[in-house]
Amino acid sequence: MGPMTDPDELLAGLDREQREVARALHGPVCVLAGAGTGKTRAITHRIAYGAATGAFQPNQVLAVTFTARAAGEMRGRLRGLGAAAVQARTFHSAALRQLQYFWPQTVGGPAPRILESKIPLVAEAASACRIKTDRAALRDLASEIEWCKSTQTAPEDYDSAVAKAQRVPPREAAEVSRVYAAYEEHKRDRGFIDFEDVLLLTIGVLDSRPDVADQVRAQYRHFVVDEYQDVNPLQQRLLEQWLGQRDSLCVVGDASQTIYSFTGATPEYLLGFPDRYKDATVIRLVRDYRSTPQVVGVANALLAAIPRDTPAGRRAARARLELVAQRHAGPPVGYTEYPDEAAEAEGVAESIKKLIDRGARPAEIAVLFRINAQSEVYEQALADRGVPYVVRGVERFFDRPEVRQAVLLLRGAARSGGTSDSAAAGGAAGAGEETDDGLAATVRAVLSGSGWSPKAPAGSGRAREQWESLAALAALAEEYAVGHPRAGLADFVRELEERAAVQHAPVVDGVTLASLHSAKGLEWDAVHLVGLTEGLLPITYAETDEQIEEERRLLYVGVTRARETLQLSWALARAPGGRPSRRPSRFLDSLREAKAAMTEAGAGGVVRRGSGRGPQEQGKSKRTGPVRCRVCGKALIEAVDRKLGRCADCPSDLDQALFQRLRDWRLEQAAEQSVPAYVVFTDATLTAIAEIRPADRAGLAKIPGVGTAKLDRYADQVLTILTGSAPAPDEESQDPEGGADGEDIGASA
Template structure:
């Protein structure tokens, strides 16, 4: 039975690039600072590690586990490390392997619970485990319909989030309205209506024999509570627990953790209340802040030596928190940078959002020219809906980017295809393609070359470049994997590399793709870059407009703190006074920078942030500034929506668009996009083409004032567009017209997404 349980609860997955294992237990402690060493040697819980941003908390807890295993205090099969993301779990397994602690489990709460549920369900309940519902939105929509509610598509995400919040905070449908009132939560609809949808959703799941991710935790905890012999079996298996990011634990996760430990297991928790940014999902720092009360005998260690950021960045981060209020603020950690001095944070004020995006892209290009890699640069914003203008600005300058939270790396078509090819080559052994390749990376290049992968990146930044970057990441990973195996005295061949890819895919531990990262502040948690651009820092955006209570506003402050502490050296903070060119300059920079940025009032000695001056952003061209507020050409109403401003009319007002010209423009755009290997919207969006077809410009001056036609696009496409407007064929004299029918890609403007983390 013990062997079966070992298999059910998860044997160690072979993972990581390898590395030279320490000779003895004491070698694991080498290189740790005094506080990290205190964590590593505190092998008997309870232990609470309060770890500030960039202080090496993952290093401390992995060395603690490894030291326990190497010294014989821990049996590796009796250790479970719990993280909040599969990526973090994968990284932890890799580090533990390198430290010689193979056999230790590192999983997310859901992954560990699901394995236990699948193993114990036949004994505790009988039959097969209900099917897991991967996405609940469709079922929520059905439940809303069955409840007699008409729900817009954009509301479904909010309804789904409310149901998830209720479940992780252990609130049943009947109690939901009272819970909303008690917590002051801003419900997206009438709480009674949401409660009705919630109840119908739960009943629909039962009728269909399916469960969702929250049910996995609920059911596992219930089985351990109701069947003492099963709970005892789990607790006999796992004797040592480590929980990372403990400030983000929900009441439901804590309930399950209590069942796992049973009050007798050794428990180590790690967290930072100043990085609590997911309370809207049910996370709470209360369990971290009250850990000493629940465990009076606990060892508490504070990590404050910041190895990530320069003193200038740390200074600003400390200044932000010095102005914070509330329980979390009372437990803030004053970071101390361990790095050499770097550049001061830069504060930049722009006239409008397009200028902010275009200048940010230009600054990124300058950093890259100075030697900073694109993958070491990030643009961070409050909501996902802010990304489009930065995507366009980077694309205009030919800078590759990756959107955090978009398609997962291992689910990309080119990566899946590469995996199949590499597996085939590994099975073939001495494959003719790779027989002459001197090393693993060369073998991988040879295999990928059969699908057009070359040593040099293609021009541009569209789909073709993105595909190349994905394959290049696989080659770089092969180089790192081979170096690690060689250091461990092991051979690196294609078969071992393919196994590594499979393990990484299972853990969603993707290699770094060369490109500037665009991400929301929530999605940036746990990551770091050499250069970070924090953009859109205005009141109403940060703090977000629906942050009403003091605690909600403080969480917004913590969100900015997380953004600041992502930067190693270069940090830029910017805001725009208006949304569009010529608009009223009614916006104000975020209150969180008051007393920190120059010219915003005096700051106390503990709250002084970066000392860089506030720069004035570059002005747009005189032609654009002269536009002023955009009025509807039909009814003269002032326009506010992006698409309407481009069209210069209300969407409901009659259109004067030349339909034939619009179709010619779309056909021309499709050919351009295909020839350049970029998505169609990178050339022009549908809204811009519609505006051109309505105005039918006769010259460059008329074309230049159309929103979406910047100076670079005017130079690049102006002659062709004006030829089309004049009824001419811009391809007529070209020898490079693509053969075959063009395939039109979607060029609709992306809808604004919520700011929930992916």
């Protein structure tokens, strides 16, 4: 919509506190906004209201946030509110734009090239210092260098700086200092700058050239900073240069969501804002519109349990916002204890599959964990059940080779005009798609040349990841066509180029697997928080009071990502049959204590223990023990070994002819159901069937991967293939372990 004649119409859909934010147009403003309280809505309406009333000139407003996705979302909202001329950028993109513009007149020549990754130069620097490193060590060193530069710590000051910050260096402080110094030298020699240099150089230009600073300050007179709790000293210094002596600044944040201190971020600038600006307007947003009362109750209980007997605890308690749920009641929060990690992954995957079977979209479900290494077991468990997923944070969407290639093909088709709408529709129809002569059909036709097809490939490897990327582009084309009915391929390519410039990736329709850090700023209908044990959350190396409180904040961020369904789980052992030596996270204690009160108020859940299955699998029999190799008797750890029922390197008595007959049957079933073959049975399950050759339904039910649903659906056909004749009736038709469809039932050898 365009600019409104009546500015007050902009405020009609806001609550009392949000309206107060929108009307606070002059002087310094500090908005303390809890999770799910509509902070982006409040500040974008503030900007639009200021423009509509004449308080702001839209092109003189700079809105700054921390991720390209958040900046893109803010720009979209501002366009919808009639304030498209407002600049919404990340700190780095805003600084880079200014640096590139002023570099020729302040330094001369083209601006330096930006280093896309520190890792290669860190590796060279470590080698020059004769320090041996592996890939993990290089990542740690690169992160430490980033912290140094964000906190403006020079190589020679590193030792004292980490001691003052109570920071645990990844290596000996002297070694880090040497690598840091060598990295800076190698970078200068090659004419590169890194992302922190972009801020440093912009600050330097503004500081040393008053004429340039005057130009920037004449352009931007009003500033809004979102997620202000994540500002580091370098970004704060740049913000102060932009402001000069003015105070037309609105900051928004929640100190309880400060989770990036390892990069130098600190909530002190947010908490100290009223002290720096004595006339500041401070507004609190606490009405939670995102989550159900059950989820909000857990979030509040988590922060209410902050110990106040330490400086870190007292500061955290002072920053706490008590959320007030605005949604109707939802399902109870689930707490599940599992015997081992494999059982936890299988239980979570089975719970997710049931949500999807009941109509939930995979893209509205997430599994969140503390470290990325926890992802693999959940990837396998979801793949075993044919559930699509996407791992967040491993590689930026528009940097993926298949996406770059697809965009190149789309650009070429748009420029040449060689793929007309009608031809594209015919191509799509040839692949079994609709003949709608539209943009979406054109895009699908072009993507088919990159490997896209209407059906996803089987498995969970690279081929599946590539297909998911192309499918996301196809889905984005459909979405874009709905919003832009007259758009052609060239328009869509421009949309992709704009998104790529700010890394605004489309949503992939799969279950999200993500670390708690990478989940910040996102939300889902259903969230599974997994691995909640001491040593993982809080993480082992969190030792100081402040570090422990940051781990609590990390869990708080995870909890508040859920709109409706929240499941928390933990495992007592790493491997099946392992010693149950792990303890549930200390943060769960406060939630257990608050559980009874929340239940009485209609906002709690019930702790479930020892199931070894998903939160909805109560009432079925427990595991009888670890899965053991039927050849050597060892407990099986790897998922594929448990499916086979033996160690991968133990002798196999596989009947190859029988195995092939089973594969042929599986292909027929998959074709009839229009599903990937592995959804019927995985290769590992078919191998186990062909090796064990069960004689009846009870024997078939004992094979991992054959649960009740699959037993009911396929038992007669499989047994016919195994025996060469129709099976005899078998009264023991139910899985004796009570396994759900496709799960590892955990029967002992």
